[in-house]
Amino acid sequence: MADGGWQMAQREADSSPSPIVQHPAPRTPGAPYRAGWIHFTNVAPILDSLVLPPGVTAITGVPTQMNAALLSGEVDIANISAVEFIRNADVLEALPDFSVAVLGPVYSVNLFHTRPLEELRRVALTAQSAMSVALLEVLLQGRGLSPKLERAEGEAEALLSQGFDGVLRIGDSALREWYGVVGPLTPETTMTSLPHSARGITVTDLAEEWFRLTGHPFTFAVWAYRKDRPPPAALVQAMREARRDGIGHLADVAERHARKLGLPERVVQHYLWNFRYHLEAPDRLGLHEFAAKAVPGHAPLTFGPRPGPR
Numbered sequence: 001m002a003d004g005g006w007q008m009a010q011r012e013a014d015s016s017p018s019p020i021v022q023h024p025a026p027r028t029p030g031a032p033y034r035a036g037w038i039h040f041t042n043v044a045p046i047l048d049s050l051v052l053p054p055g056v057t058a059i060t061g062v063p064t065q066m067n068a069a070l071l072s073g074e075v076d077i078a079n080i081s082a083v084e085f086i087r088n089a090d091v092l093e094a095l096p097d098f099s100v101a102v103l104g105p106v107y108s109v110n111l112f113h114t115r116p117l118e119e120l121r122r123v124a125l126t127a128q129s130a131m132s133v134a135l136l137e138v139l140l141q142g143r144g145l146s147p148k149l150e151r152a153e154g155e156a157e158a159l160l161s162q163g164f165d166g167v168l169r170i171g172d173s174a175l176r177e178w179y180g181v182v183g184p185l186t187p188e189t190t191m192t193s194l195p196h197s198a199r200g201i202t203v204t205d206l207a208e209e210w211f212r213l214t215g216h217p218f219t220f221a222v223w224a225y226r227k228d229r230p231p232p233a234a235l236v237q238a239m240r241e242a243r244r245d246g247i248g249h250l251a252d253v254a255e256r257h258a259r260k261l262g263l264p265e266r267v268v269q270h271y272l273w274n275f276r277y278h279l280e281a282p283d284r285l286g287l288h289e290f291a292a293k294a295v296p297g298h299a300p301l302t303f304g305p306r307p308g309p310r
């Protein structure tokens with residue numbers, strides 16, 4: 001579904017640092033604390049082992065759903081698109097030690113294209129993602145490129161055969177479609193440098209492009225909460241324990257999710273060990289650099305108290 005007006009509307013919304021936050025009704029005492037999880041495979045090392053403490057409930061959804069749920073007050077904490085945290089930094093705060101970030105390629109935030117980037121005319125964007133759209137805009141602006149950006153859902157190869165010359169995809173389907181283009185990998189394929197083109201389709205990995213541009217990691221998601229609704233300590237502790245367990249058993253997590261995704265185990269294992277889940281100094285540097293480029297004039301980014309031992 002093409003929508004020519006959407007690009008302008010989106011650009012206008014993007015350039016405004018003021019939040020579109022609704023003010024939820026005050027909570028009744030004793031009401032549950034509500035979490036919203038984007039449950040893509042890349043968060044499995046944190047979420048799969050998570051045992052919610054008493055008094056905490058959770059829902060799941062795609063990034064734009066969880067962004068909206070946090071901003072409307074439907075949930076109190078969520079792993080949201082980092083760009084929404086930046087845009088709404090006056091009302092949101094983030095946990096200081098949780099991120100979905102990478103240094104270099106991510107494999108699941110992909111622009112599939114059939115012409116060189118410089119010659120792109122029509123690019124399909126998924127409505128599931130806020131972060132990848134903002135990143136794509138920064139990368140295109142950096143190269144002085146302005147293809148028409150349109151909202152359209154569907155698999156990359158199908159959209160490429162329907163008049164789009166670029167298709168932006170995220171998450172598990174983007175990972176699967178990347179492998180669909182470049183796979184199957186041979187035993188000789190080095191796992192430090194996976195291929196990015198085949199059959200006339202190039203897969204530009206937006207996090208790798210960001211690394212080429214800045215030398216920094218790219219932080220896709222942070223765990224944000226409303227400043228007036230910080231998470232109970234028991235929830236943060238449970239998340240830290242779940243992450244320690246998940247990263248400690250990454251091969252098991254990868255095996256389970258490889259089966260679900262229909263991908264080879266070693267591909268999923270490589271995908272997962274590539275992530276940076278602790279919002280460390282380089283990830284914050286990348287986040288601040290992106291914030292300055294994508295949301296000039298944003299409110300200062302604030303993070304909760306420093307964590308205890310991991």
Ligand SMILES: C=C(O[C@@H]1C=C(C(=O)O)C=C[C@H]1O)C(=O)O
Nearest residue numbers: 063081108129130131132171220
């Ligand atoms: C790396 C990814 O990051 C996710 C992408 C998001 C977005 O595009 O808005 C939001 C949260 C991230 O967890 C991915 O989905 O592949």
